[in-house]
Amino acid sequence: MADKTTVTKTLQMVAAFADGDERTINLDNPMSDSASLTAAVDSLGSFCLNNQVILGDKAGASFTKFKSAKVVTKTKTVLDLS
Amino acid sequence: MNTSLMINSTNAGKKYQKAIANINPEKSNAILEEFAQKLTGLSTNSYVGASRVDKSDVTEQGGSGKQEGVITLTRRSDDISVHYDVSYNGDATLKLVTDSAGQLNKLGTLTTVSAGQWDLEIAGSATGNFTAWIIAPATDNYTAAVASYTAGEMH
Numbered sequence: 001m002a003d004k005t006t007v008t009k010t011l012q013m014v015a016a017f018a019d020g021d022e023r024t025i026n027l028d029n030p031m032s033d034s035a036s037l038t039a040a041v042d043s044l045g046s047f048c049l050n051n052q053v054i055l056g057d058k059a060g061a062s063f064t065k066f067k068s069a070k071v072v073t074k075t076k077t078v079l080d081l082s
Numbered sequence: 083m084n085t086s087l088m089i090n091s092t093n094a095g096k097k098y099q100k101a102i103a104n105i106n107p108e109k110s111n112a113i114l115e116e117f118a119q120k121l122t123g124l125s126t127n128s129y130v131g132a133s134r135v136d137k138s139d140v141t142e143q144g145g146s147g148k149q150e151g152v153i154t155l156t157r158r159s160d161d162i163s164v165h166y167d168v169s170y171n172g173d174a175t176l177k178l179v180t181d182s183a184g185q186l187n188k189l190g191t192l193t194t195v196s197a198g199q200w201d202l203e204i205a206g207s208a209t210g211n212f213t214a215w216i217i218a219p220a221t222d223n224y225t226a227a228v229a230s231y232t233a234g235e236m237h
Contacts, residue, residue, distance in 0.1 A: 023104070028152065031125065056104070
């Protein structure tokens with residue numbers, strides 16, 4: 001009997017809006033290289049700012065930036081009874 | 083209007099579906115697709131496609147799902163009488179009345195032209211200023227819609 005461990009990573013991005021509202025977007029399987037990931041998040045942030053694709057919960061609140069983006073690691077350990 | 087985006091991707095044979103709510107409904111499909119591709123690009127997944135889901139808000143009373151109607155009046159006239167094109171997008175029957183409480187009158191005629199469209203003709207002999215009301219009476223399923231016209235401006 002041995003432990004089975006699964007590790008999943010999720011990118012948690014917090015989008016900020018002009019009225020102080022925030023939205024969290026979670027994405028599984030983020031890029032492993034943090035420098036490339038940072039650059040890609042910045043690029044997505046610029047795109048969202050220029051195009052106002054995502055909205056806050058309140059009417060008229062415009063997207064300002066991704067105020068944080070972090071990779072969260074979840075480790076799940078189960079006992080393998082086989 | 084509440085617009086969402088469903089983004090599909092794959093990774094090592096496993097399918098992923100990501101729903102993003104509160105999408106700007108005015109954005110073109112091309113912009114939304116680019117957003118979906120960029121978002122997927124933050125992951126190691128392979129982008130498959132995206133679809134937008136537009137949901138219309140339906141105002142309901144009594145849980146029937148019927149829509150509140152709006153009556154619109156557009157004036158047109160000819161030499162002899164005054165006509166209004168009336169449109170109504172709700173489910174009730176329109177009535178021509180003298181006040182918003184629903185008294186029947188004979189100052190004009192409301193005639194059905196086609197589904198959702200009526201012709202309102204003001205009686206040729208009516209003179210002076212008066213306001214008459216077209217109502218779609220309230221029932222359990224929706225509230226009343228009301229529009230009015232003032233006849234004083236005509237011949």
